[in-house]
Amino acid sequence: MKLITAIIKNFKLDEVRTALSGVGVSGVTVTEVKGFGRQKGHTELYRGAEYSVDFLPKIKLEVAVSDELVETAIEAIEISARTGKIGDGKIFVSPIEHVVRIRTGETGASAL
Amino acid sequence: MSNTIKKLFATSLLTAATLPLTAVAAALEPNKGDTTWMMICTALVMLMTLPGLALFYGGLTRSKNVLSVLVQCMVVFSLIIVLWSIYGYSLAFTEGNAFIGKFDRLFLKELTPESVAATFSKGVVIPELIFMAFQGVFATITCCLIVGAFAERAKFAGILVFMVIWFTFSYLPIAHMVWAWPGPDDIKDAASLEAVTAKAGWLFQKGVLDFAGGTVVHINAAIAGLVGSFVIGKRIGFGKEPMKPHNMVHVMVGASLLWFGWFGFNAGSALEANGTAALAFANTLLATAAAVLGWTFAEWILKGKPSLLGAASGCVAGLVGITPAAGFVGPMGALAIGALAGFACVWGVSGLKRLLGSDDSLDVFGIHGVAGILGAILTGVFAAPSLGGTGIFDYITNAASPEYSIAGQLWIQTQGVLVTLVWSGVVAFIAFKIADMLFGIRVAEDQEREGLDINSHGESAYEN
Numbered sequence: 001m002k003l004i005t006a007i008i009k010n011f012k013l014d015e016v017r018t019a020l021s022g023v024g025v026s027g028v029t030v031t032e033v034k035g036f037g038r039q040k041g042h043t044e045l046y047r048g049a050e051y052s053v054d055f056l057p058k059i060k061l062e063v064a065v066s067d068e069l070v071e072t073a074i075e076a077i078e079i080s081a082r083t084g085k086i087g088d089g090k091i092f093v094s095p096i097e098h099v100v101r102i103r104t105g106e107t108g109a110s111a112l
Numbered sequence: 113m114s115n116t117i118k119k120l121f122a123t124s125l126l127t128a129a130t131l132p133l134t135a136v137a138a139a140l141e142p143n144k145g146d147t148t149w150m151m152i153c154t155a156l157v158m159l160m161t162l163p164g165l166a167l168f169y170g171g172l173t174r175s176k177n178v179l180s181v182l183v184q185c186m187v188v189f190s191l192i193i194v195l196w197s198i199y200g201y202s203l204a205f206t207e208g209n210a211f212i213g214k215f216d217r218l219f220l221k222e223l224t225p226e227s228v229a230a231t232f233s234k235g236v237v238i239p240e241l242i243f244m245a246f247q248g249v250f251a252t253i254t255c256c257l258i259v260g261a262f263a264e265r266a267k268f269a270g271i272l273v274f275m276v277i278w279f280t281f282s283y284l285p286i287a288h289m290v291w292a293w294p295g296p297d298d299i300k301d302a303a304s305l306e307a308v309t310a311k312a313g314w315l316f317q318k319g320v321l322d323f324a325g326g327t328v329v330h331i332n333a334a335i336a337g338l339v340g341s342f343v344i345g346k347r348i349g350f351g352k353e354p355m356k357p358h359n360m361v362h363v364m365v366g367a368s369l370l371w372f373g374w375f376g377f378n379a380g381s382a383l384e385a386n387g388t389a390a391l392a393f394a395n396t397l398l399a400t401a402a403a404v405l406g407w408t409f410a411e412w413i414l415k416g417k418p419s420l421l422g423a424a425s426g427c428v429a430g431l432v433g434i435t436p437a438a439g440f441v442g443p444m445g446a447l448a449i450g451a452l453a454g455f456a457c458v459w460g461v462s463g464l465k466r467l468l469g470s471d472d473s474l475d476v477f478g479i480h481g482v483a484g485i486l487g488a489i490l491t492g493v494f495a496a497p498s499l500g501g502t503g504i505f506d507y508i509t510n511a512a513s514p515e516y517s518i519a520g521q522l523w524i525q526t527q528g529v530l531v532t533l534v535w536s537g538v539v540a541f542i543a544f545k546i547a548d549m550l551f552g553i554r555v556a557e558d559q560e561r562e563g564l565d566i567n568s569h570g571e572s573a574y575e576n
Binding site for chain 2: 045
């Protein structure tokens with residue numbers, strides 16, 4: 001089992017969700033986050049004062065998938081979140097030790 | 113007729129207030145249309161502060177301080193209205209000396225539904241109760257304007273102490289000096305004109321033109337705010353940390369409500385529903401639109417992007433600029449004043465602000481001070497009949513005087529500006545010092561960092 005963590009552009013969320021459903025991913029956790037990467041920030045001007053905004057808003061997606069789904073899920077996110085411009089985000093993959101479905105007590109891959 | 117007497121005519125017709133003294137013949141009955149108009153205008157002027165100005169200011173603060181500004185506006189508004197009824201109205205608008213009135217209307221003594229106040233037309237009166245209320249809401253917005261200059265760090269109790277002192281020793285005398293007079297009804301010849309004018313306020317006697325409060329309201333408040341921003345000191349992190357407005361939607365709604373309410377402020381200052389009110393109404397529309405365009409295009413050219421904050425700030429700058437001129441200048445004069453106010457205030461909130469080096473948080477001086485002074489000066493120019501203005505009304509011949517000296521009026525206007533700047537500035541400095549000694553005028557550093565909403569008022573505007 002793997003945890004796929006993807007940082008994407010806010011307006012790409014719907015496309016990514018649709019793509020993930022299409023390849024059989026049954027659940028996603030979404031968080032609104034801020035950060036910076038190569039895109040860096042931008043400047044905003046309010047009357048005489050100029051402020052540099054260093055942290056840009058992004059969406060963080062967390063998807064737990066079984067080993068056989070990992071590659072297709074990554075590919076689905078990659079294709080649907082891509083605009084080709086700087087700031088499209090990143091995908092991180094890490095192993096999951098243990099999963100429990102709270103309602104039934106199921107564990108492991110069947111709990112995904 | 114002497115030049116001095118001629119100057120007096122100017123204010124005789126066209127300043128915003130009259131002195132509701134016994135001079136008005138008992139037989140005169142208020143017209144129902146005028147009475148209705150003034151009630152609507154009074155409510156409109158109240159709308160400028162609550163919620164107009166409060167939202168405009170509230171949106172400009174950071175989200176941790178928005179409620180502090182809203183509660184300051186609401187409580188200061190109420191405090192000043194109560195003081196207005198107890199002694200403010202009496203000191204501002206009864207006959208006393210050239211600087212302050214007397215206590216004839218203390219606790220609104222002898223103010224009944226039958227009492228009438230003079231207007232700028234002979235034989236036209238309005239109920240004195242609505243005149244009192246109309247002038248009262250002017251006092252409230254003036255005081256509320258000041259809080260923008262020291263927003264996000266001032267202590268609530270200190271603000272209230274400051275307001276009581278400043279209202280009493282700056283607003284009331286300035287309002288009396290500029291606006292108090294017995295009305296035109298007794299003017300028949302040069303001698304009676306002189307007698308009536310001798311009972312008026314000091315700046316009124318000089319011939320200062322201030323239709324709806326460029327000096328009394330805007331310059332008065334702006335310099336007090338600027339002094340406050342110096343005395344209280346800069347916000348922690350000013351110039352280093354981002355202090356961007358937290359809600360531009362509120363700013364736009366607030367500025368628009370100010371524009372809407374300002375029709376009551378400017379057109380209502382005619383004190384009756386007549387052609388002068390219509391002129392002030394049209395000018396309030398035109399000057400403000402020109403100022404929005406002026407600021408927007410200046411910003412677009414100089415900084416690269418036309419912003420909503422620029423448009424909303426231009427709106428307020430135009431309203432302030434046209435205020436002293438509203439009933440004196442023609443529509444094209446209004447366009448010129450508005451556009452110039454829009455340009456000038458772009459500098460007011462950037463170049464001038466850097467030059468002054470103070471942290472006037474919401475640019476009270478940069479907008480109300482700069483546009484107020486510009487408007488007061490330009491009133492002297494565009495009131496000239498040769499430039500489409502109304503000129504000066506002669507209450508003896510009951511027609512506009514054919515003579516008008518732009519240079520002469522400019523000097524008179526400048527004196528009005530200087531007197532207000534010095535008087536209000538000195539009173540504000542003393543008032544802030546007294547407030548500081550009594551309760552302090554600044555919150556503790558950790559409270560300022562965490563925000564005034566939670567620390568001074570025990571509530572927060574938004575979740576998380």
